Amino acid sequence: MARATYAFVPGHVTVFFNPVRHADPARTGSTGAGLTLSDGVAVTFEPAPETRVVLNDAPVTVEPVDRVLGSLSATGRVAVESALPLGEGFGVSGAMTLGTALAVNAAFDGTQTENELVERAHVAEVRSNTGLGDVVAQARGGVPVRLAPGAPPHGALDGIPAATALEYRSFGELSTAAIISDDVSAVQSAGERALTDLRAEPTLERLFELGRRFAREADLLTPRVETTLEAVQAAGGEATMAMLGETVIALESGLSDAGYDATACEVHPAGSSLCLGRP
Amino acid sequence: MARATYAFVPGHVTVFFNPVRHADPARTGSTGAGLTLSDGVAVTFEPAPETRVVLNDAPVTVEPVDRVLGSLSATGRVAVESALPLGEGFGVSGAMTLGTALAVNAAFDGTQTENELVERAHVAEVRSNTGLGDVVAQARGGVPVRLAPGAPPHGALDGIPAATALEYRSFGELSTAAIISDDVSAVQSAGERALTDLRAEPTLERLFELGRRFAREADLLTPRVETTLEAVQAAGGEATMAMLGETVIALESGLSDAGYDATACEVHPAGSSLCLGRP
Numbered sequence: 001m002a003r004a005t006y007a008f009v010p011g012h013v014t015v016f017f018n019p020v021r022h023a024d025p026a027r028t029g030s031t032g033a034g035l036t037l038s039d040g041v042a043v044t045f046e047p048a049p050e051t052r053v054v055l056n057d058a059p060v061t062v063e064p065v066d067r068v069l070g071s072l073s074a075t076g077r078v079a080v081e082s083a084l085p086l087g088e089g090f091g092v093s094g095a096m097t098l099g100t101a102l103a104v105n106a107a108f109d110g111t112q113t114e115n116e117l118v119e120r121a122h123v124a125e126v127r128s129n130t131g132l133g134d135v136v137a138q139a140r141g142g143v144p145v146r147l148a149p150g151a152p153p154h155g156a157l158d159g160i161p162a163a164t165a166l167e168y169r170s171f172g173e174l175s176t177a178a179i180i181s182d183d184v185s186a187v188q189s190a191g192e193r194a195l196t197d198l199r200a201e202p203t204l205e206r207l208f209e210l211g212r213r214f215a216r217e218a219d220l221l222t223p224r225v226e227t228t229l230e231a232v233q234a235a236g237g238e239a240t241m242a243m244l245g246e247t248v249i250a251l252e253s254g255l256s257d258a259g260y261d262a263t264a265c266e267v268h269p270a271g272s273s274l275c276l277g278r279p
Numbered sequence: 280m281a282r283a284t285y286a287f288v289p290g291h292v293t294v295f296f297n298p299v300r301h302a303d304p305a306r307t308g309s310t311g312a313g314l315t316l317s318d319g320v321a322v323t324f325e326p327a328p329e330t331r332v333v334l335n336d337a338p339v340t341v342e343p344v345d346r347v348l349g350s351l352s353a354t355g356r357v358a359v360e361s362a363l364p365l366g367e368g369f370g371v372s373g374a375m376t377l378g379t380a381l382a383v384n385a386a387f388d389g390t391q392t393e394n395e396l397v398e399r400a401h402v403a404e405v406r407s408n409t410g411l412g413d414v415v416a417q418a419r420g421g422v423p424v425r426l427a428p429g430a431p432p433h434g435a436l437d438g439i440p441a442a443t444a445l446e447y448r449s450f451g452e453l454s455t456a457a458i459i460s461d462d463v464s465a466v467q468s469a470g471e472r473a474l475t476d477l478r479a480e481p482t483l484e485r486l487f488e489l490g491r492r493f494a495r496e497a498d499l500l501t502p503r504v505e506t507t508l509e510a511v512q513a514a515g516g517e518a519t520m521a522m523l524g525e526t527v528i529a530l531e532s533g534l535s536d537a538g539y540d541a542t543a544c545e546v547h548p549a550g551s552s553l554c555l556g557r558p
């Protein structure tokens with residue numbers, strides 16, 4: 001019996017990454033590390049003859065959401081409530097795609113497993129060129145470290161155990177597609193070096209420090225982000241850039257301590273999940 | 280700086296399992312499937328020169344907790360609040376052990392990753408003969424399916440995507456150690472067959488049905504459990520036996536619909552996690 005179903009997927013800020021392409025989109029992805037956020041995306045799905053996707057009550061077209069619906073041969077109304085903006089480095093397209101996959105399977109009493117739904121959402125993101133590592137990180141939660149690229153069972157994850165308050169501040173969009181389709185050798189070498197160094201010292205403080213080094217080495221800093229990172233450090237805090245948005249994320253109250261308007265949240269303890277009722 | 284730290288670990292009911300022994304305890308474990316519960320174990324750890332473990336305010340000795348403290352070279356006060364009884368098939372020893380590992384690492388600003396802490400807790404359980412699959416399932420959350428035995432990176436997990444209400448009722452203890460140390464060929468063949476059949480049809484209803492078949496084939500049913508399972512089915516519900524306790528778990532209100540006093544909870548959406556404050 002088709003019915004309305006609900007899923008919640010945490011936001012995800014990539015701190016550093018190394019894109020890895022493969023002929024198989026399920027093996028394409030990125031290694032790297034990031035933070036999942038208690039702010040995220042709540043998806044409500046209701047089967048219907050025509051598909052309609054709305055984000056915070058406004059109609060929207062999000063290619064990987066359409067792709068994942070197609071891959072599950074489903075149509076219906078996808079209603080998304082998001083505290084986070086699309087396109088600013090919070091993994092909102094990945095969250096919408098994974099949340100849709102989970103909710104659609106539940107609505108039709110489907111027989112996909114969690115790993116299969118994560119793979120479908122990951123492949124939809126890879127094909128749409130909208131993300132390489134958000135979906136697998138969002139499925140895990142916490143502070144995910146992507147050791148090997150791709151969807152399960154190809155990808156491999158670990159995590160930095162951490163419960164902490166965070167703050168974020170966005171200054172605008174950067175195009176994920178332009179940057180991850182471009183020449184990526186500087187990104188790759190910086191990302192690989194950062195992962196090696198994080199594995200030698202897997203702590204939150206080291207993650208932020210390596211994020212700043214990655215952003216400089218990969219030449220991804222914008223002037224506003226650079227100024228903000230310097231201000232947070234001058235105030236004794238830890239901050240780094242969200243990949244890929246003109247967005248800064250800080251430990252605890254790092255941004256407001258430095259005088260910025262910022263939104264507070266926490267590391268999300270869990271990963272994506274179905275919900276019994278509206279999240 | 281040492282300080283008090285907090286972790287929450289969901290309860291875990293194994294529905295069926297196939298024990299797999301290996302010379303390396305990190306590769307020892309079980310395949311199978313189960314349900315993590317929103318009822319679980321909250322651990323508070325405070326470093327101290329002497330170790331003291333209390334469960335719901337009563338001093339207690341739990342061998343794998345002592346082992347995991349030893350493996351992290353830590354001593355201190357482990358205070359556990361548990362809604363679930365020890366020894367009745369809810370994975371409480373695994374939850375206490377994993378929660379202790381997470382909280383100890385955080386208290387000492389340790390550099391263990393999540394996977395490393397899961398491995399330490401899993402190995403402590405295996406060496407104590409108190410569990411073979413609870414820890415890895417509790418680290419994942421949801422409705423975990425254990426495809427390959429052991430701690431990360433050896434073990435492999437998937438999950439049945441499900442948000443549902445549950446009920447449980449315990450009639451008493453069964454000795455995990457006696458059963459998983461015993462001749463296990465009937466358990467192994469029943470467990471292997473159940474996993475094959477669940478993978479062909481990975482749904483909650485099938486999980487409960489295969490759990491009942493496993494309990495019969497492995498000859499683990501007690502008279503009280505058998506009577507209760509029959510009563511729940513007669514009332515139109517789905518129930519199965521918790522491995523290993525004299526305990527019945529039912530979908531939704533299956534036990535109370537059949538006239539039993541039962542405790543209500545839900546599938547836990549997430550896995551184990553550190554908490555910012557007392558859970």
